[in-house]
Amino acid sequence: xxxxxxxxxxxxxxxxxxxxxxxxxxxxxxxxxxxxxxxxxxxxxxxxxxxxxxxxxxxxxxxxxxxxxxxxxxxxxxxxxxxxxxxxxxxxxxxxxxxxxxxxxxxxxxxxxxxxxxxxxxxxxxxxxxxxxxxxxxxxxxxxxxxxxxxxxxxxxxxxxxxxxxxxxxxxxxxxxxxxxxxxxxxxxxxxxxxxxxxxxxxxxxxxxxxxxxxxxxxxxxxxxxxxxxxxxxxxxxxxxxxxxxxxxxxxxxxxxxxxxxxxxxxxxxxxxxxxxxxxxxxxxxxxxxxxxxxxxxx
Numbered sequence: 279x280x281x282x283x284x285x286x287x288x289x290x291x292x293x294x295x296x297x298x299x300x301x302x303x304x305x306x307x308x309x310x311x312x313x314x315x316x317x318x319x320x321x322x323x324x325x326x327x328x329x330x331x332x333x334x335x336x337x338x339x340x341x342x343x344x345x346x347x348x349x350x351x352x353x354x355x356x357x358x359x360x361x362x363x364x365x366x367x368x369x370x371x372x373x374x375x376x377x378x379x380x381x382x383x384x385x386x387x388x389x390x391x392x393x394x395x396x397x398x399x400x401x402x403x404x405x406x407x408x409x410x411x412x413x414x415x416x417x418x419x420x421x422x423x424x425x426x427x428x429x430x431x432x433x434x435x436x437x438x439x440x441x442x443x444x445x446x447x448x449x450x451x452x453x454x455x456x457x458x459x460x461x462x463x464x465x466x467x468x469x470x471x472x473x474x475x476x477x478x479x480x481x482x483x484x485x486x487x488x489x490x491x492x493x494x495x496x497x498x499x500x501x502x503x504x505x506x507x508x509x510x511x512x513x514x515x516x517x518x519x520x521x522x523x524x525x526x527x528x529x530x531x532x533x534x535x536x537x538x539x540x541x542x543x544x545x546x547x548x549x550x551x552x553x554x555x556x557x558x559x560x561x562x563x564x565x566x567x568x569x570x571x572x573x574x575x576x577x
Contacts, residue, residue: 323380339374342369370417413432419537
């Protein structure tokens, strides 16, 4: 079906239009195609068939009835789907499974599209990137949705890169990287000059099997409800700083990947090191010139 007022188009609609666009393009000209899907997002309304396919997945949490206080924290838009009022709608496991069902639905829609790109030869001549702008909290830290915190369930997202002809396929890069690195990487792969003021780094050496910086750090911010909140993350540790609440938290990710135990008091040296890294990064950004605005005509 075509889009319904107030709801983003589903993957099927977007992919149908993408197919039409690809059919009309000049096969001799390089192309850039960006597809933005909202299926894996609240409200968690994937078809029941996708839910049935994943409801027994071993990675789901144990069944547990939500408390009245936990249900009261749900933003209204998350409850505007029929299954919330049905049996099981107050079970935490159901909520996780319904969110996972959205991943299953998108995978089911996207798979045939990728197969068509492969069959046409376009896939092996392209760089294919699959990623996401954020994850969702489902009570891991006592809240729901996204935009209020910088724990990993919200900011650690998939980043899958397929190089032309599948070069280096199956390699997992252990170094922490950031979404802000995607643009400079694609520009470098396209032999296009990157603006000097652009943030991020070219990940090509890592994609090609090179060694990275074991001490590399990534940074996050822009929290919708707490715009001053920032975080810095390395492969083994993370610091979250929230000036509005006068709060600084630190986590030893090597032993506590779920970020359940704040070690900021027990490890002041770790806090000082991460705060120094975060502050140096912010000073470096402030010293950069802004990108110059440009306007172009689009169809």
